[in-house]
Amino acid sequence: xxxxxxxxxxxxxxxxxxxxxxxxxxxxxxxxxxxxxxxxxxxxxxxxxxxxxxxxxxxxxxxxxxxxxxxxxxxxxxxxxxxxxxxxxxxxxxxxxxxxxxxxxxxxxxxxxxxxxxxxxxxxxxxxxxxxxxxxxxxxxxxxxxxxxxxxxxxxxxxxxxxxxxxxxxxxxxxxxxxxxxxxxxxxxxxxxxxxxxxxxxxxxxxxxxxxxxxxxxxxxxxxxxxxxxxxxxxxxxxxxxxxxxxxxxxxxxxxxxxxxxxxxxxxxxxxxxxxxxxxxxxxxxxxxxxxxxxxxxxxxxxxxxxxxxxxxxxxxxxxxxxxxxxxxxxxxxxxxxxxxxxxxxxxxxxxxxxxxxxxxxxxxxxxxxxxxxxxxxxxxxxxxxxxxxxxxxxxxxxxxxxxxxxxxx
Numbered sequence: 001x002x003x004x005x006x007x008x009x010x011x012x013x014x015x016x017x018x019x020x021x022x023x024x025x026x027x028x029x030x031x032x033x034x035x036x037x038x039x040x041x042x043x044x045x046x047x048x049x050x051x052x053x054x055x056x057x058x059x060x061x062x063x064x065x066x067x068x069x070x071x072x073x074x075x076x077x078x079x080x081x082x083x084x085x086x087x088x089x090x091x092x093x094x095x096x097x098x099x100x101x102x103x104x105x106x107x108x109x110x111x112x113x114x115x116x117x118x119x120x121x122x123x124x125x126x127x128x129x130x131x132x133x134x135x136x137x138x139x140x141x142x143x144x145x146x147x148x149x150x151x152x153x154x155x156x157x158x159x160x161x162x163x164x165x166x167x168x169x170x171x172x173x174x175x176x177x178x179x180x181x182x183x184x185x186x187x188x189x190x191x192x193x194x195x196x197x198x199x200x201x202x203x204x205x206x207x208x209x210x211x212x213x214x215x216x217x218x219x220x221x222x223x224x225x226x227x228x229x230x231x232x233x234x235x236x237x238x239x240x241x242x243x244x245x246x247x248x249x250x251x252x253x254x255x256x257x258x259x260x261x262x263x264x265x266x267x268x269x270x271x272x273x274x275x276x277x278x279x280x281x282x283x284x285x286x287x288x289x290x291x292x293x294x295x296x297x298x299x300x301x302x303x304x305x306x307x308x309x310x311x312x313x314x315x316x317x318x319x320x321x322x323x324x325x326x327x328x329x330x331x332x333x334x335x336x337x338x339x340x341x342x343x344x345x346x347x348x349x350x351x352x353x354x355x356x357x358x359x360x361x362x363x364x365x366x367x368x369x370x371x372x373x374x375x376x377x378x379x380x381x382x383x384x385x386x387x388x389x390x391x392x393x394x395x396x397x398x399x400x401x402x403x404x405x406x407x408x409x410x
Contacts, residue, residue: 002055007034007309024193025070032066033058034308035143038117040065044098052087053095060099072103117143118311122301129353130395137395142304142311148182148191149174151213153239153268155204163198175398176380178210178217203267208236211302211349211392211402214383215295216240218390218404219345220375225290230279230333233257235264235272237295237347242270246291251277279332286335291343294333296326298348298355302394302401319354326359334367337409344370347390347404356403357389364407373408 001010007030015026033040033055040058043065049057060079063070076099083095116123118139126135152160161180164171169191170183182191194200194207216237221227223245229238232250234257242248248270252261255276265272277283279294299318300310330346337344346363348355364370374388385391390404 001030001309004313007031007307020193020196028067029059029062031145031308033062034312035117036062036066037312043102049094049098050087050091053083053091056083056086056095057098060095061102064099064103076100076103118304119314121316122311122314126351134395138393141394142308144305146209146305148194148197148207149179149209150182150194150205151179151208151236151240152205153203153243153270155199155202160199160205163204167198169197174210176210176214176383178213178399179208180205203269206236206239206264206268208240209303209306209400211397211400212236213240214379214392214399215345215347215390215402215404216244218375218379218383219291219293219343219406220378221246221291221343221345225343226288227291227293228284228289228333228336229293229295230277230329231293231295231297232274233261235261235268235274237293238272239264239268239270241293242272248272249289250274251279251283253278253280279329282332282335284336287338287342289336289342290338291345292333292336293345293347294326294329295347296329296355298322298326298350299352300349301351302349302392302403305394306400319352322350323354323359326355327362330359330363334363334370334409339369339409342409343373344407344409345404346407347402349400349402351393351401351403356391357385357387357405360389360405360407369410370407371410372405374406 001007011026011030015023018026037058040061044057044061046054046057056079060075063075064072076096079099080092080096084092123135126138130138157180161171164182168185170185171180172183174181184191199205219241221241225246227241227246227248229241229248229250231252232238233252235250238248238250250261250272252258258274258276262274265274299314299322300307304310333344346360350356372387379390383390383392383397392399392402394401
């Protein structure tokens with residue numbers, strides 16, 4: 001991940017051969033270190049350490065400070081061995097000394113309110129927009145392990161709920177009635193990973209946050225309409241739209257993402273045609289589709305709870321660069337929409353105005369044959385902006401951050 005790969009892809013490739021218990025621990029360690037990196041760095045004073053040891057020390061410190069099920073002596077011993085493998089015998093003593101001192105002082109879960117768990121420039125940006133209290137709630141949301149929320153696919157909601165309850169799992173309605181949220185039945189219980197939950201192998205449901213399911217509702221695409229989902233992987237919105245009655249062609253410009261897209265469609269039992277296609281290369285003739293969804297690549301500031309690496313990969317110049325690409329994608333999608341009532345949906349999982357409303361306003365200013373036409377009562381009013389675009393904010397709505405605009409070709 002430090003070399004630029006997304007955490008999920010890097011981690012899955014590294015731990016796929018491990019037993020379930022070890023794989024879960026690897027997930028906890030990697031995500032936890034990223035969520036608490038600033039706090040860990042402050043406690044460790046990494047300015048004095050060999051850079052090759054930074055992640056070794058962070059992993060050891062996270063186990064000592066934040067995990068109760070890993071014995072302290074084991075956390076120290078494995079870190080020392082990892083340091084020896086990474087940088088040689090000469091540094092093993094240093095790691096042993098630092099972590100043993102920390103082990104003596106380690107108590108309950110660490111939380112240093114004076115040390116932000118996000119880059120300072122990003123915190124300042126959010127404070128300028130949302131204010132201090134909302135920004136603090138947003139940071140707390142991002143630093144909390146998110147719940148598992150599922151959307152029924154092959155099974156109806158009642159059957160899914162009954163299967164979870166029969167397996168001794170707690171289940172409740174997700175926010176805004178968009179899916180089912182799994183809950184621990186008592187403080188000491190753990191929810192199994194998705195692949196071990198009832199109905200997974202049958203394609204009974206897919207994992208998807210309410211925000212993204214609500215974007216599909218907001219799109220309000222008529223049943224039977226032919227839709228091109230132009231940036232479709234991993235496929236959750238394509239499944240949601242198909243279940244709402246649309247006929248889906250799902251494309252993605254990156255061939256390496258197609259297996260996940262096709263697997264999602266196969267598991268969910270939906271009739272989706274999946275293909276490798278670069279939207280900017282005009283893969284279809286003009287006016288081919290009743291609707292086109294551009295779920296554009298973005299900064300992902302709305303999903304940092306699920307992708308804790310995102311906060312450390314961003315730089316201040318990311319937003320104008322992302323907006324330039326998003327504008328190109330939206331411009332490429334527009335000709336594919338049929339005239340006289342065709343629908344163009346633009347969506348992101350960003351909280352940032354430059355990637356959301358600013359892209360749409362710029363597009364509308366240069367394309368007078370499109371106009372905003374938000375649906376009536378498709379989603380709660382609390383999730384609509386003043387322009388009646390969709391916008392969910394984690395600190396206000398308790399779901400992922402997402403944005404969508406519904407544009408109709410005149």
